[in-house]
């Protein structure tokens with residue numbers, strides 16, 4: 001149904017009800033002022049134009065109100081994180097009480113493992129996908145060591161089969177069959193950063209729970225991209241960042257999900273801080289820690305309002321576009337990219353991301369035979385912002401909020417000419 005022509009791409013943009021959202025973003029330009037083809041929202045999402053207004057509002061309140069800004073102003077700072085909760089809960093398919101925006105991704109992952117990884121002498125192993133993002137692997141390994149467990153013994157890798165790039169659910173079942181009684185936690189990236197493969201969250205959770213394991217997901221590449229329904233998966237916890245598909249700016253805060261069945265679970269270990277304490281008595285000081293019910297109870301510190309303002313701006317943009325509309329466009333846009341790559345009929349490139357739209361988000365990972373980073377450098381010089389992940393993959397992620405069919409078409413033309421040069 002797709003066609004390999006600029007005219008066709010332009011026609012798709014003209015018919016796209018979400019096309020005007022591109023104008024709501026700052027699109028990076030080259031030195032001559034021409035827009036770059038930005039396909040890197042899987043690393044750092046672009047800046048919505050309204051972000052500066054949202055941040056300015058808080059700067060103005062701070063200038064005019066000083067400390068009174070905590071309780072006065074349009075968006076008082078004491079409850080500021082609550083202004084994000086409802087929209088964020090929609091993005092990850094959770095109940096508002098299950099979601100909180102706080103800290104950053106790896107920090108939240110550690111906090112969650114403090115609570116949901118409580119190894120015993122016999123049940124202590126952790127399963128991760130073999131190509132998990134390094135930070136996740138470091139976090140998991142250091143948690144094992146913290147409990148006196150050698151990662152060589154405690155870490156089980158869910159690996160692709162020999163000669164393949166993607167993981168099979170059946171192989172995870174096999175791992176559980178063989179080691180389930182020794183496994184305490186399954187910690188899986190919902191969408192893998194390298195291959196772009198999205199895993200079946202509900203099936204994984206049910207599998208883990210059937211062996212009495214805790215199950216957690218890293219949605220760094222899932223939030224704002226695929227449409228997870230975290231509550232229904234039954235996962236115990238999840239963490240994610242907001243600077244990729246959620247366009248909240250470099251190093252911005254992370255999100256955290258704790259399933260409602262743990263809302264008042266006093267058997268869980270917890271590293272506590274005053275922002276997780278009962279709001280009614282937080283300022284009475286000298287009270288013993290009294291955890292807020294739900295995800296909010298895991299907060300530590302009073303949060304950075306300026307970053308939260310950027311998240312609020314981004315979530316308002318998402319809400320305006322409507323997540324279902326975005327996902328629909330995303331499937332088509334990535335499908336178009338896939339079609340154009342296939343049309344090249346070039347044996348030196350291979351899409352390693354799953355072909356089934358239900359098993360991926362917007363990213364396609366293109367493996368390039370015998371290439372090095374030089375190829376990626378040439379693409380960058382040609383005006384394409386994508387990224388290179390060692391050893392041999394170019395990742396491109398057309399984000400439905402600001403990327404167009406024309407972007408995707410120009411990318412394929414530029415890749416073609418770089419490959420032929």
Ligand SMILES: Cc1ncc(COP(=O)(O)O)c(C=O)c1O
Nearest residue numbers: 104105106133135136193220241
């Ligand atoms: C899957 C995954 N985990 C962890 C991280 C690290 O996140 P942070 O630096 O916010 O802790 C990233 C991205 O940087 C990621 O993609």
Ligand SMILES: Nc1ccccc1C(=O)C[C@H](N)C(=O)O
Nearest residue numbers: 042043044133193194220243251
């Ligand atoms: N936060 C960053 C800061 C600097 C450089 C990259 C990142 C990324 O987010 C990388 C991303 N997690 C990835 O999937 O490769």
